[in-house]
Amino acid sequence: MNAPDPHPIVQAMRPVPSAMLDALRARFGERCSTAQAVREQHGRDESVYPMMPPEVVVFCESTDDVAAVVKLADLHEVPVIPFGVGSSVEGHLLAIQGGVSIDLSRMDKVLAVHPEDLTVTVQPGVTREQLNREIRDTGLFFPIDPGANASIGGMSATRASGTNAVRYGTMRENVLALQVVTASGDIIRTGTRAKKSSAGYDLTRLYVGSEGTLGVMTEITLKLYPLPEAVSAAICQFPSVDAAVRATIQIIQMGVPIARCELLDANAVRAVNKHDKLNLQESPMLLMEFHGSESGVKEQAETVQEIAKEFGGTDFQWATTPEERTRLWTARHHAYFAAVQTRPGCRCQAGDVCVPISRLAECIDAAMSDSEAHGVPYWIVGHVGDGNFHLSWLLDPNDAAEAQRVEELNVRMVQRAQQMEGTCTGEHGVGLHKMPYLLGEHGEGAMAVMRSLKRALDPKNIMNPGKMLAL
């Protein structure tokens, strides 16, 4: 496969007719905006693509608001793009066919906490940090942490995961039930608050990860977890990325219930050292966290220390106080911004492949060698406990040849991952950027099934059209 054009093909625009605009203004007043600045803010995300603003932005405050917008969009066959906080890295939010951006950020209420059932129901605009702040008194927490302070709606739509997934699973495992506005503007419910069910097709998991292409999620019921009695974090340096990854593989295969197991390569460590004024040894590093009882955490840590030593890991450096832990994880979460600052004016393009863990060392190694050979600056962080890593390139936005070269590196990394029975995206989603890779991963048969689903549930192709699936 040739590298795809790193910029999306601008598709045929589907203009918002004035009758629809009038109807939106009549209902939403100032909450319906066509101001240039507002449109531009809703026409970009953290992806490599240039801005493509929607024609109009509607700030919804209720499910009925969302249903009203979608009913109009259905009537006029106009695209609809749900918008949370804009942290997509794959171009999900770009209005490549024009249309309406539905801003959900004002739907930011935690609707119902059921601590006794370990569930919470939220509106889609609630961010994960806000959620954890608001439920702090319950002794529970929502573990899924993709780094960015994303909205729960966006995280559900992309099937996000992040640093805690190795222990707590992804959004796939942690969304129990949904309220969804369908492509016809109907309001439906999927799932229940029961922990499990065999009652019909699993619509919840069909919408989770559907990237706004099947409907707009307006309520999300999540699993919560008791805050662990004890938490400890540690870092451990390794002589090579390979050694760190092999230690991780061993940890997982032994069944250690590690809560976080993150790789940073030397480039990433160097960047966060500078950005966060830390003085970590600039070599490949695992940043780990253990959750459990006091003795359980101790036991896990001992096992992991032994494994690390086998693979040439140095002694652990512990971060036992909450402040130290926060400092380390904040640094980890800043890695993206820290890395971007190492090449002034650059744009960052993040890979996101995920492979069966036995192939992880080989997959990372090949991607590193390939990148070294091409001389494009890169850095790596990885949720290596899940077999998922982000090798990210720092490229000059004005150098089309470099962009093309990076895309070629990315294509090869994706194809390698797929040949290893892995996936082109562990957690960022398809958006625009990963569309060319789906066929190689799923084959024509499964792609045909996906297209059938899309056509069945969105016959006018108005829900985030042109994303994920080419029809």
Added chain:
Amino acid sequence: MNAPDPHPIVQAMRPVPSAMLDALRARFGERCSTAQAVREQHGRDESVYPMMPPEVVVFCESTDDVAAVVKLADLHEVPVIPFGVGSSVEGHLLAIQGGVSIDLSRMDKVLAVHPEDLTVTVQPGVTREQLNREIRDTGLFFPIDPGANASIGGMSATRASGTNAVRYGTMRENVLALQVVTASGDIIRTGTRAKKSSAGYDLTRLYVGSEGTLGVMTEITLKLYPLPEAVSAAICQFPSVDAAVRATIQIIQMGVPIARCELLDANAVRAVNKHDKLNLQESPMLLMEFHGSESGVKEQAETVQEIAKEFGGTDFQWATTPEERTRLWTARHHAYFAAVQTRPGCRCQAGDVCVPISRLAECIDAAMSDSEAHGVPYWIVGHVGDGNFHLSWLLDPNDAAEAQRVEELNVRMVQRAQQMEGTCTGEHGVGLHKMPYLLGEHGEGAMAVMRSLKRALDPKNIMNPGKMLAL
């Protein structure tokens, strides 16, 4: 809602034309059978329904075999019903519109074990006991255990769970990837062996739990788990079902990673005592299992013992040797047969509701009072750690009035569970028996979405037609 007719309405038959029969015989020879005994064996299951045999049974030995049958069925618009071991309890296997039963029991190969990745790929006819036997040397196990020695295909098709789900999840969480023969006879793959993915619609979870109504699973890739270093099982008697359930709720809310937490009411204990020649105290009982490290198991058990004591639980009786554990769990798994023997000639109708755990005590209590008031013998086992229980009635198969009364009890139990934000089926699936309850659970909107999916993926309605969804 009135109680549905406990017997299914026989639907319009869709005869297998002689051209199709000839084609099947030409390809499959003796593996294509129209013998009365074979048809009858494939026209019943463990449900309350009378036998409804298919017109022909084909014993498939490969994915290509399955595809060939489905292609013929597609051509002739004839129903197709996948058959594993016949352990459905909700009527999934009955040929209510006639057609072809695809017997998958000869597709019983473990195709690939990847111990380093904690995955295994199997054919659908592999049973769970067989799987665990065949992978024993790897130090890994597949925990999902619905009691019956069901086929992995059947367990996937009904989104089964069982005793270990409280810790390890259900088939929903444990199927990573599938090979499926679609309604047009095409062979597709869904998912990968990577632990997570955001690459498109979650087809794997759409087929898991679809009860043969969208396609036939021909390969299933599952997660495996390291055998725990230490396992211990214990029983604890309680003064009432309510006390046992309240103790369970507390255990779950505390976040104890208990591996199994099963309720047996006094009726169930009495039955297994007789059947398995045990002398358990005949009062409500929790049968528990703890997995972990030696010290972890000890710690869990201590916490649980304290909780149990609070709710009037007696001292634990431990089963530390594998033999003792096996004896207890075998007794638990025999509960169904044991209970059936307490009323000679009876038929057992099992409820399967699941509710948010905070409502569990109330839900069980109401169902018990209701059953007591109606005087139909019943017994209870429950995967109470998940909020799921089976209150099952023992009824006279020749007493239509009793059958009607039991169905009324069941309707009320289901409606109560749904009002508590729970589900009509925690793990048995919809089949024929739960169809009348889906609307109350999902609402018309979600039902319309499910029907759209069915029509999109099975336009001729040949895949296990008349089950799960009324079109």
